[in-house]
Amino acid sequence: MSIALLKSTFLESREIVPLTVEQYHGMIAAGILAEGEPIELLDGLLVRRSRGEGMTTHPQHALAVSTLTMLLVPAVAGTGCHVGVQSPVTLPPRDEPEPDLALIMGRPADFADRHPGPADVTCVIEVAGSSLERDRTIKQRIYAAAGIPQYVIVNLVQARVEVFEKPDSAKGRYRWRAELAGDKEVTLLLPEDRRLRVVVADCLSQT
Numbered sequence: 001m002s003i004a005l006l007k008s009t010f011l012e013s014r015e016i017v018p019l020t021v022e023q024y025h026g027m028i029a030a031g032i033l034a035e036g037e038p039i040e041l042l043d044g045l046l047v048r049r050s051r052g053e054g055m056t057t058h059p060q061h062a063l064a065v066s067t068l069t070m071l072l073v074p075a076v077a078g079t080g081c082h083v084g085v086q087s088p089v090t091l092p093p094r095d096e097p098e099p100d101l102a103l104i105m106g107r108p109a110d111f112a113d114r115h116p117g118p119a120d121v122t123c124v125i126e127v128a129g130s131s132l133e134r135d136r137t138i139k140q141r142i143y144a145a146a147g148i149p150q151y152v153i154v155n156l157v158q159a160r161v162e163v164f165e166k167p168d169s170a171k172g173r174y175r176w177r178a179e180l181a182g183d184k185e186v187t188l189l190l191p192e193d194r195r196l197r198v199v200v201a202d203c204l205s206q207t
Contacts, residue, residue: 020093021094021095024041063205064127068101076196081105083101084102090116092117118146121148123189124152126153142172
């Protein structure tokens with residue numbers, strides 16, 4: 001059962017009360033949820049991260065995240081942003097996903113007392129194997145509704161990169177979408193509408 005259907009079913013029966021971001025943070029502060037637990041807050045529900053599911057998917061996922069991290073960190077030096085790796089992004093009132101990577105305006109030290117929010121993020125990247133359906137539907141809707149300018153899915157299943165831009169916050173969707181593969185380039189959004197060009201094959205750790 002999908003998260004959206006699960007939520008709808010139980011909310012209608014009043015058996016589940018969705019959490020707010022503040023309540024979620026309170027649970028972590030109180031030790032109810034352990035710091036670093038592989039859990040995201042999506043649509044007010046606690047959802048276990050899918051990274052690491054499956055013996056074949058996990059190494060590919062880890063390799064793609066590591067490769068992208070090594071590629072992006074030096075590439076964004078001097079651009080006014082930094083790379084967040086599998087860290088929370090707070091999207092009030094009921095969402096705090098942990099994208100695999102995010103391009104975040106400012107320095108890491110600027111977020112010593114809070115997680116980045118929608119106004120701080122130019123691009124979020126999800127590496128998708130077993131999580132592909134969730135990333136294309138629930139995650140896309142959440143990021144679009146929050147107004148995140150660019151959402152990128154590194155699709156390990158079909159060996160391509162899916163790019164979403166022009167968020168429609170009211171409808172929870174992106175108005176522009178592209179699929180790229182092989183030696184095509186994806187242009188990641190940086191502050192001040194600048195772009196960082198990355199070859200798709202490099203994102204997929206392919207040669």
